[in-house]
Amino acid sequence: MKIEYLFTKSRHGKMGSRVIAWGTGKLHKELKPCSHLALKVGFMIIESTLTTGVRVLPYSQWIKDNEVIYAFQCAEDRKARDVFEETFRSSWGKKYDYWGIAFFIWRMLGFIILKRPLPRINRWQSKKRYFCVEMVERITGEKYAMTSPIQLVAKWKKQGM
Numbered sequence: 001m002k003i004e005y006l007f008t009k010s011r012h013g014k015m016g017s018r019v020i021a022w023g024t025g026k027l028h029k030e031l032k033p034c035s036h037l038a039l040k041v042g043f044m045i046i047e048s049t050l051t052t053g054v055r056v057l058p059y060s061q062w063i064k065d066n067e068v069i070y071a072f073q074c075a076e077d078r079k080a081r082d083v084f085e086e087t088f089r090s091s092w093g094k095k096y097d098y099w100g101i102a103f104f105i106w107r108m109l110g111f112i113i114l115k116r117p118l119p120r121i122n123r124w125q126s127k128k129r130y131f132c133v134e135m136v137e138r139i140t141g142e143k144y145a146m147t148s149p150i151q152l153v154a155k156w157k158k159q160g161m
Contacts (some may be wrong), residue, residue: 003074004040005136005156007149009033016050016134020152023108024148031157034069037054037132037149038062039139053095070153074139090138097129100145104131107146122146 010017017035025033037084038047045062046059048054103124110116122145125134144152 003139005072005074005152006038006040006066006068007034007070007072007153008036008038008068010035011065011067014112020148021150023105024150025113026112027148028150031097031150031153032069034149034153036066037136038066039135040071046135048091048094048096048132048135050096050101050131054091054093054130055137056092059068072156075161091130091135097126097131097134097145100125100129100134101131104146104148108148118146120146142149 009021020035021033023030024035036049040046040059043059044056045059046054046056047062068125100122103122107116107118109117125145133147133149136142137144
């Protein structure tokens, strides 16, 4: 079964989605802005949101609130059960990483206003909490605590995913 990485924005123009898309869109002006990343495993979505933390829900319900801007297939064939083991089961019930996202936002403001480069390490990141891009770390083996959805899109497009 192919796993998809869905890069999205809110269908309802939620303030958080608009701000994230606007701010991180400055990193790659040539790309259409997005504000969120979710995993599609079969007909289910695994994601971490500000209000829910890590959750799983049917794609048919999720798509009502989310507009898919970019979609990438996982390079490897993975069994749904394995993905659930690697991502959801180990992170289920975990809260949203508020401190980690606060550090990211603080450093993004420094980038936008003062043109300071983004650090590679998120000093306030929690290993027991997740924001959206951190949910794919177990599958890809990469660290994304200082990566916005649009940066990941740019990286994967460059790699030809």
